[in-house]
Amino acid sequence: xxxxxxxxxxxxxxxxxxxxxxxxxxxxxxxxxxxxxxxxxxxxxxxxxxxxxxxxxxxxxxxxxxxxxxxxxxxxxxxxxxxxxxxxxxxxxxxxxxxxxxxxxxxxxxxxxxxxxxxxxxxxxxxxxxxxxxxxxxxxxxxxxxxxxxxxxxxxxxxxxxxxxxxxxxxxxx
Amino acid sequence: xxxxxxxxxxxxxxxxxxxxxxxxxxxxxxxxxxxxxxxxxxxxxxxxxxxxxxxxxxxxxxxxxxxxxxxxxxxxxxxxxxxxxxxxxxxxxxxxxxxxxxxxxxxxxxxxxxxxxxxxxxxxxxxxxxxxxxxxxxxxxxxxxxxxxxxxxxxxxxxxxxxxxxxxxxxxxxxxxx
Numbered sequence: 507x508x509x510x511x512x513x514x515x516x517x518x519x520x521x522x523x524x525x526x527x528x529x530x531x532x533x534x535x536x537x538x539x540x541x542x543x544x545x546x547x548x549x550x551x552x553x554x555x556x557x558x559x560x561x562x563x564x565x566x567x568x569x570x571x572x573x574x575x576x577x578x579x580x581x582x583x584x585x586x587x588x589x590x591x592x593x594x595x596x597x598x599x600x601x602x603x604x605x606x607x608x609x610x611x612x613x614x615x616x617x618x619x620x621x622x623x624x625x626x627x628x629x630x631x632x633x634x635x636x637x638x639x640x641x642x643x644x645x646x647x648x649x650x651x652x653x654x655x656x657x658x659x660x661x662x663x664x665x666x667x668x669x670x671x672x673x674x675x676x677x678x679x680x
Numbered sequence: 681x682x683x684x685x686x687x688x689x690x691x692x693x694x695x696x697x698x699x700x701x702x703x704x705x706x707x708x709x710x711x712x713x714x715x716x717x718x719x720x721x722x723x724x725x726x727x728x729x730x731x732x733x734x735x736x737x738x739x740x741x742x743x744x745x746x747x748x749x750x751x752x753x754x755x756x757x758x759x760x761x762x763x764x765x766x767x768x769x770x771x772x773x774x775x776x777x778x779x780x781x782x783x784x785x786x787x788x789x790x791x792x793x794x795x796x797x798x799x800x801x802x803x804x805x806x807x808x809x810x811x812x813x814x815x816x817x818x819x820x821x822x823x824x825x826x827x828x829x830x831x832x833x834x835x836x837x838x839x840x841x842x843x844x845x846x847x848x849x850x851x852x853x854x855x856x857x858x
Contacts, residue, residue, distance in 0.1 A: 522854070524699055524720055525717055526717060526718065526719070526720040527718065527719060528808075529719065529806055529809055530809060530813040530818055530819055534806055536804070539817060540804075546826075547843070548828035548830075551727030559831075561779060563770070563774075563776075563777055563779075565774070574832045576736065582799065583770070583773050583774025583775075583787070583799065584770045584774030584775050584776055584777065584779055584787075585770060585774075585799065585801070586770055586777060586801035587800070601752070605805065605822075606804045606807045606810075607807060607810045607822050607823075608799050608800070608807065608822070609797065609798045609799075609807060609814050609821060610796070610797055610809050610814075610821050610823050611795060611796050611797070611814070611815075611821070612773070612797075613773060613776075613797050614825055615821070615824055615825055616799060616823050616825075617825050617826075618825070618826040618827075618828075619825070619826070619827045620827075620828045621828065621829040621830060622830055623830045631748075633851070638773070639833050644736060672778060678856060
């Protein structure tokens with residue numbers, strides 16, 4: 507009886523085949539919605555400090571090195587990859603990547619540091635990035651004013667070079 | 681140096697001792713996941729042992745806590761001499777979300793010297809295998825510190841003394857990049 511049951515078990519095990527992943531030899535991709543290491547895009551960053559404000563682990567540091575240079579430093583040691591920095595970023599400069607292979611022998615390998623030029627306010631002396639955020643909003647789209655009726659059109663949906671200008675334009679009247 | 685030492689010392693197998701000093705058990709479950717047939721860690725010779733006296737490697741999970749600090753240090757001291765410590769999870773690497781509370785002392789490296797860090801909350805089982813593979817010298821580490829500096833101000837800066845009147849127009853003489 508015992509031999510028979512063991513044979514059955516052997517058969518069941520053989521049927522399953524090989525399930526072990528050949529992982530470190532072959533790359534393995536994380537699922538679509540996996541949040542890995544956040545990546546800071548320095549070209550998009552305006553230095554507003556929203557990510558530093560909202561980080562629950564307080565791992566994004568922000569300090570003004572001088573009157574005109576603002577340093578943003580992501581240390582990432584105790585980052586829990588919650589994605590709140592990517593959520594709050596107005597310029598979408600923070601993206602949660604799929605990187606999970608972050609194992610290192612020195613903890614300093616996972617930090618990211620951005621230095622940005624800022625302008626100083628004439629009144630309060632604090633840094634801000636020029637041009638001002640309101641001006642940037644206007645500059646995003648083509649100006650496509652209605653000349654015949656002499657009205658401004660503030661916003662258009664297409665502003666990349668490859669996209670057609672006129673076809674999918676959505677006009678919002680002032 | 682450490683790499684060559686690893687290859688010399690741990691030629692066959694790593695016996696792993698699993699020390700939780702006050703974590704939330706998330707990383708423990710991922711470590712146990714590594715030992716399942718799906719990610720079969722025994723093909724690298726990794727074996728979980730119950731006592732630090734049999735172990736080569738200590739896997740630390742959870743931050744250094746006030747209540748378990750002495751126990752963790754004693755477990756580290758009990759391990760035989762060529763020993764490696766892995767800090768698994770963001771608690772062990774940096775102290776976790778509650779790094780500044782009373783009962784948490786900080787990252788594990790405050791108590792025991794840490795050789796390898798595997799950040800993540802919790803790290804994927806693949807990430808843990810990758811960390812072990814980095815330690816064994818099977819793969820190279822992928823991360824490196826990133827630094828970006830703006831050297832040139834991207835916007836031209838105007839000086840009012842260069843504004844010159846020419847007939848009807850006011851012309852800006854030279855655009856300067858700072």
